[in-house]
Amino acid sequence: MNKHKFIQQRRPQWKRFEEFLYGTSRKSLSKLEAEQITEFSRLLREVSHDLATIRSRGWGHDLISYLNDLVARGHNLFYGAPPSNLSVFYRYVSLEFPxxxxxxxxxxxxxxxxxxxxxxxxxxxxxxxxxxxxxxxxxxxxxxxxxxxxxHGESDPDNASEEDSESESExxxxxxxxxxxxxxxxxxxxxxxxxxxxxxxxxxxxxxxxxxxxxxxxxxxxxxxxxxxxxxxxxxxxxxxxxxxxxxxxxxxxxxxxxxxxxxxxxxxxxxxxxxxxxxxxxxxxxxxxxxxxxxxxxxxxxxxxxxxxxxxxxxxxxxxxxxxxxxxxxxxxxxxxxxxxxxxxxxxxxxxxxxxx
Incomplete structure (x- = not known):
C-alpha cells in the first residue's frame, strides 16, 4: 500500500479520534458511556498502530508529528488520573516544561x-x-x-573619622x-x-x-x-x-x-x-x-x-x-x-x- 492510499483510508479514523479528544478533554473518561470508552480504546490502538507504520516507512515528519500528538494526548487521557494542584505544579515544573x-x-x-x-x-x-x-x-x-x-568614594577604615564613617555609610x-x-x-x-x-x-x-x-x-x-x-x-x-x-x-x-x-x-x-x-x-x-x-x-x-x-x-x-x-x-x-x-x-x-x- 502506498502512502496516498493509506492516508485516504485511515484519515476518517484519525479525524474521529481527534474529535473524540476535543469532546472529552474537559471531562473525566470514567463519566462516558461504556460504548464510548470502548470506541476510544479501539481508536487509540489503531492510531498507535498507524503511527508505528508511518514511522517505519518514513512517510513524513508532519504526519508523524500529527499522529504522535494524537496518541500522546489519548494516552494521557486514558491512563491519567486527576492529581492535586500542588502535584500538578511540581510535575509541570520538574517534568513537563523541560x-x-x-x-x-x-x-x-x-x-x-x-x-x-x-x-x-x-x-x-x-x-x-x-x-x-x-x-x-x-x-x-x-x-x-x-x-x-x-x-561614592571609599575611605581607609583605619584612618577614617567618625564623620567619614557616617558619610560612607550614607x-x-x-x-x-x-x-x-x-x-x-x-x-x-x-x-x-x-x-x-x-x-x-x-x-x-x-x-x-x-x-x-x-x-x-x-x-x-x-x-x-x-x-x-x-x-x-x-x-x-x-x-x-x-x-x-x-x-x-x-x-x-x-x-x-x-x-x-x-x-x-x-x-x-x-x-x-x-x-x-x-x-x-x-x-x-x-x-x-x-x-x-x-x-x-x-x-x-x-x-x-x-x-x-x-x-x-x-x-x-x-x-x-x-x-x-x-x-x-x-x-x-x-x-x-x-x-x-x-x-x-x-x-x-x-x-x-x-x-x-x-
Missing part, C-alpha cells in the same frame, strides 16, 4: 539567535564607542544608570537604595519583554522577531554603555546571578512566540484554528515555564544581586546558576521523555496486527 522545551528546542535556538546575537554585537559596538548609546538608550535611562553605578545606603529601585525596573522591563515575545507571536511570529531583535540591541547597548563608563565590575557582579534565569526566560518566551507564528503559517494536517489550539497550548505551557523562571530571577535579583558581598563570590554563584539553568533545561524530566516515547509506541497487546515491513 520535556516540552526540549521537544521544541529549535524554536528556542532560533530565539537565542535573534536575541543574544544582537545583544552581543550592540554590547561590543557601544562599549568601544559609547557615543552611540544615545541612539538606542533614552537620556533619562542613561542618567539613571550613571547615578546607580557612580562611585553612600552605601544610597547605592543600595538605588540598586533596589533599579531592580524593579529590571523586573518590570524583562517580564514585559517576555510577555511581548510570547503574545506577539500571534502576528505570524513577526512581532516576536521584532521584540527579540529590538530588546537584544537595547540590553546590549545598556551593558556596553555601563561598562564603558568604568562600572563593569559592579554591573556584571549585579546581573550575572539573576541573568541566568532572566535572559534565558526571555529566549524561552520568544521560542513560544515563534511556535504560535509557525502554527499559523504551517498548520500541517489541521486547519489553522485547530493548529493554533494544539500548538498554542504547548506554547502557553512553555511560556508558563518562562514565567516561573522569571519569578526565580526576581527573587535572586531582590535578595542576592544587590547584597554587599565580594564580586568574586557573586561571579562564582552566578556561574553555578548558569550551569543549573543549563542542566535543568537539558536533563530535567529526561526519564519522562523516555517514558512518554515508550507510551507513544504501541505495545504488543495494542497492535491489531503485525507491522508491515519498511
Amino acid at each position: 520535556r516540552l522545551f526540549r521537544a521544541n528546542i529549535g524554536y528556542f535556538l532560533t530565539a537565542c539567535l535573534l536575541f543574544f546575537l544582537p545583544l552581543g554585537i550592540s554590547w561590543y559596538v557601544v562599549q568601544n564607542n559609547p557615543s552611540l548609546a544615545s541612539r538606542v538608550i533614552p537620556e533619562e535611562i542613561m542618567s539613571r544608570f550613571d547615578t546607580m553605578y557612580s562611585d 553612600g552605601r545606603s544610597s547605592f543600595g537604595d538605588e540598586r533596589a529601585t533599579m531592580a524593579g525596573f529590571y523586573i518590570n522591563n524583562n517580564v514585559g519583554i517576555a510577555l511581548k515575545c510570547f503574545a506577539l507571536g500571534i502576528l505570524l511570529g513577526i512581532g516576536t522577531v521584532y521584540t527579540l531583535l529590538f530588546n537584544g540591541i537595547f540590553l546590549g547597548a545598556v551593558s556596553g554603555y555601563v561598562i564603558s563608563q568604568g562600572h563593569g565590575e559592579r554591573f556584571l557582579s549585579f546581573v550575572i546571578s539573576h541573568g541566568s534565569f532572566e535572559l534565558t526566560a526571555i529566549a524561552v518566551a520568544g521560542g513560544a512566540g515563534l511556535m504560535l507564528g509557525n502554527a499559523l503559517i504551517h498548520p500541517g494536517q489541521r486547519t489553522r484554528f485547530q493548529s493554533l489550539q494544539v500548538r498554542g497550548l504547548e506554547a502557553v505551557q512553555i511560556a508558563g515555564g518562562a514565567a516561573v523562571m522569571l519569578v526565580v530571577a526576581a527573587l535572586i535579583e531582590a535578595f542576592w544581586s544587590p547584597s554587599d558581598v565580594s564580586p568574586m563570590l557573586k561571579y562564582s554563584v552566578g556561574s553555578v546558576l548558569w550551569l543549573i539553568v543549563f542542566l535543568y533545561l537539558a536533563f530535567a524530566g529526561l526519564q519522562s521523555d523516555e517514558t512518554g516515547e515508550t507510551a507513544a509506541q504501541p505495545g504488543p497487546s495494542e497492535k491489531p496486527g503485525e507491522l508491515p515491513s519498511a
Whole structure:
C-alpha cells in the first residue's frame, strides 16, 4: 500500500479520534458511556498502530508529528488520573516544561539567535564607542544608570573619622537604595519583554522577531554603555546571578512566540484554528515555564544581586546558576521523555496486527 492510499483510508479514523479528544478533554473518561470508552480504546490502538507504520516507512515528519500528538494526548487521557494542584505544579515544573522545551528546542535556538546575537554585537559596538548609546538608550535611562553605578568614594577604615564613617555609610545606603529601585525596573522591563515575545507571536511570529531583535540591541547597548563608563565590575557582579534565569526566560518566551507564528503559517494536517489550539497550548505551557523562571530571577535579583558581598563570590554563584539553568533545561524530566516515547509506541497487546515491513 502506498502512502496516498493509506492516508485516504485511515484519515476518517484519525479525524474521529481527534474529535473524540476535543469532546472529552474537559471531562473525566470514567463519566462516558461504556460504548464510548470502548470506541476510544479501539481508536487509540489503531492510531498507535498507524503511527508505528508511518514511522517505519518514513512517510513524513508532519504526519508523524500529527499522529504522535494524537496518541500522546489519548494516552494521557486514558491512563491519567486527576492529581492535586500542588502535584500538578511540581510535575509541570520538574517534568513537563523541560520535556516540552526540549521537544521544541529549535524554536528556542532560533530565539537565542535573534536575541543574544544582537545583544552581543550592540554590547561590543557601544562599549568601544559609547557615543552611540544615545541612539538606542533614552537620556533619562542613561542618567539613571550613571547615578546607580557612580562611585561614592571609599575611605581607609583605619584612618577614617567618625564623620567619614557616617558619610560612607550614607553612600552605601544610597547605592543600595538605588540598586533596589533599579531592580524593579529590571523586573518590570524583562517580564514585559517576555510577555511581548510570547503574545506577539500571534502576528505570524513577526512581532516576536521584532521584540527579540529590538530588546537584544537595547540590553546590549545598556551593558556596553555601563561598562564603558568604568562600572563593569559592579554591573556584571549585579546581573550575572539573576541573568541566568532572566535572559534565558526571555529566549524561552520568544521560542513560544515563534511556535504560535509557525502554527499559523504551517498548520500541517489541521486547519489553522485547530493548529493554533494544539500548538498554542504547548506554547502557553512553555511560556508558563518562562514565567516561573522569571519569578526565580526576581527573587535572586531582590535578595542576592544587590547584597554587599565580594564580586568574586557573586561571579562564582552566578556561574553555578548558569550551569543549573543549563542542566535543568537539558536533563530535567529526561526519564519522562523516555517514558512518554515508550507510551507513544504501541505495545504488543495494542497492535491489531503485525507491522508491515519498511
